[in-house]
Amino acid sequence: MKENPSASRFQEYLSVKRHKRCRRPATAHCVQSSSGQQKARFVDLLPSRQLADFLVNLYLSTYETTFRVVHVPSFLQEWTTFWNSGLEFSDRSCATEILLAKALTMMACASCLADDTSLVAAGSDRTSLSQISHNWLQAVALWLGSIPEHARLNLHVMQVKCLLVTARQAIAWDGDLVGVMAGSLIREAVMMGLHRDPTLSPNMTPYWAEIRKRLWLTVVEIELQASLHLGIPLALSWEDFDCPPPSNVEDNDFSFSSTSMAPERGISILTKTTFQIVLAQSLRVRMEIARLINRARLALNPNEIMSLSDSLARSLAEAPAQLRDDPGSDDTSKNAFQRSFYLFLMWRSMLALHRPVLLNHADVEKEIYSVSRINCVQASVALLAQLEFLSEISADMSPRPGDIVLPHVLRLKGGLFQDDIFHAAITVCLELRLQLKDSQISLPPGLIANLVSQSALYQRKALLQSIENALRYFENKVRSEARACKTFTILCILYMTLETKFATGSTPVTGGGAPSTQKSLTIDEACPLASRRCLDLLQSHKHHLHQDPSHDANNDAPSLNVRHCHIPRYLAYFVKSEC
Incomplete structure (x- = not known):
């Protein structure tokens, strides 16, 4: 029988709930965002160039080295051109809106990674930046909702959506609902053909083939992590796609005008794409783990669990030393973020695999x-x-x-x-x-x-x-x-x-x-x-x-x-x- 919440031993807990309701600040989703609301111009939402450059570069040196979304030299060239223009033109052009949508979501994602000293030097602080970040994401979400549906099946718009999902998770802006958007991303990516090997298209340029490979793996990882977090079945299986992993090259090794890709570097050489390639080596087993633990009729097969566990442990052992070993004295911020992220994702899957067995057979x-x-x-x-x-x-x-x-x-x-x-x-x-x-x-x-x-x-x-x-x-x-x-x-x-x-x-x-x-x-x-x-x-x-x-x-x-x-x-x- 359910106990009476007014009993004396519940009083402390009830006091906590009452106090939390009084102290909890209003969040972004409490702000009215009806379809009739005037869409803010992205230019008006931009902070000072010093703060904007700091946050964008912070994102590019951390998150962009894990889940690849943009081609960094191309983005930075557009970003610099935009600022050098003096902001004297409207942001209503499609290319400029997409550029600023990417930048705003990058800045929001990096806002939780910034240290106080750098923020003060850029003329900001953590409290105000937190609220501004929510405003940025809300503006980008409204802008995406205003785009005609047929125009959303675009690689640039797909990049904005991936950045928006990443930023929502990073700053906890309705992060629990990200699974809805992740499932939509998978459907749209499949409709755009991102799940297929780009070499099957004879007219595909090396630049766009590489971008499509990176973007597809990012979309799949977003869906996989949403499945593990929310306990929902995956929206696709390993047999549903044949898109290969991207090449282990730096972004400076190829450009929009490249007619061929530069030679790949060894997997032991850490580039901005190494993390994604190494993580893709365990993608199949991690997808199988998500499928197994999220089945409606959960049947614990010890042999299957041990097989998946051994495969995951083997992938972890075969990862480059920079991603699995303790940091050294010459460790960089980029390497630290990649290592921390990689180990977290791998051990997260391992715990998710064995936890049902422990709970049922302790x-x-x-x-x-x-x-x-x-x-x-x-x-x-x-x-x-x-x-x-x-x-x-x-x-x-x-x-x-x-x-x-x-x-x-x-x-x-x-x-x-x-x-x-x-x-x-x-x-x-x-x-x-x-x-x-x-x-x-x-x-x-x-x-x-x-x-x-x-x-x-x-x-x-x-x-x-x-x-x-x-x-x-x-x-x-x-x-x-x-x-x-x-x-x-x-x-x-x-x-x-x-x-x-x-x-x-x-x-x-x-x-x-x-x-x-x-x-x-x-x-x-x-x-x-x-x-x-x-x-x-x-x-x-x-x-x-x-x-x-x-x-x-x-x-x-x-x-x-x-x-x-x-x-x-x-x-x-x-x-x-x-x-």
Whole structure:
């Protein structure tokens, strides 16, 4: 029977909901955008050239090195020509409108990647840029809606749509609805023939053939990530297209007038297109994973899961060292973004593949299910490892303005990475809960037994530290943007119950010594404590908005919400374990 929400133990949670409604700022979708609204001229929306150039170049050096959309030299030539014209002509010409639509979406996408020092130097700040970015995307969306339907089947318009989807995910502007647009993109791309090998058209120039290859892979990746995020079936299968990956060349190696493509570089040589090529090598297996886990009649075939897992792990192992290894001293911002993005997408698919097995067979002691449990923990730790940099910087009591406190990829505010950090952290919580059951039998005294116990102790400490990093990540999100309240509260509840259980057990988490006399918390007892902490963070939200952003080392943390269908599955196991 559903419990009465007015019960005393729900009061803290209800207070959080009331306070969140009061503090949550109005978002862009609350602004009226009826068809009769006057469409703003793109020229009037442009910021200063200094800020515009900074944001465009930031996009081109980060996101454009992953999901390829434009030919950089051609775009920059048009961009420079536009500014040198003195803005004395109307932006109603089709070519100029398309150019500015691309630029506005690029700037919006890069707005969450900018550091405070660069923004101040360009005459802007994070708060105002956030609101302006929403206005840019709204204007581009209205402009796309005003284009006649037959005119939308155009490569330039397709580029604008891909940039719009990317930007909506990056700044969390209706990012949850991006799956609708992703499905539409696939249909339009197929109608334009992007899914076919360009060499089948004898009159296709090398320039347009390369652009079509890049754009098709970008559209497919957008659809694939939307499928993993929303839990919806893919709109296409591997057999539906034969478009090959693009060439591993730099954009300067070919131009619109090229009659032949330059020789390809080795895959170990990192170019702006290497990321897309390497990611395409695992595209088939990742599409199979999305198809498997999103079937309406989910049937877990252990052999199929292990085969897909091995293929994905093999693709990860065969990736160039620049995309999978730890950064070196000569690491660049571009390489860091590519590496962070690549590892996130690969481990995201690995966790999505094994998570259903873990949730359905966590208590079954069979080798095939134990392998999924190990893979889940490995993928979760790999995803949470991107928060370790945040933990190190947060320990510094006086961060320098402009410090990058998060890997670039984790500055993205929603959509594409909306629940991956939560699922990774909650999977680690489940693993620790299972370890509590596994450690019921104490080992006999002896040197080897002590070494085994110490090894298990250090592993638990490392796993708990990864959860603490995730909590710090979501705590900052609640405090700075009044988002991810439910995510933070649930994770806080589970962490408190686990931490106190380990502290009161025979093997304390903090090291040697006698067990603590502290009482172990149940979920019912931890719930009001977590809700109260969330309420405190929300109450500090208004004060946080008036602070200088440069004083907050963590204000770049992205927004994450919880997929409601998974919350009961995780909590149910913890509740069952307490009974």
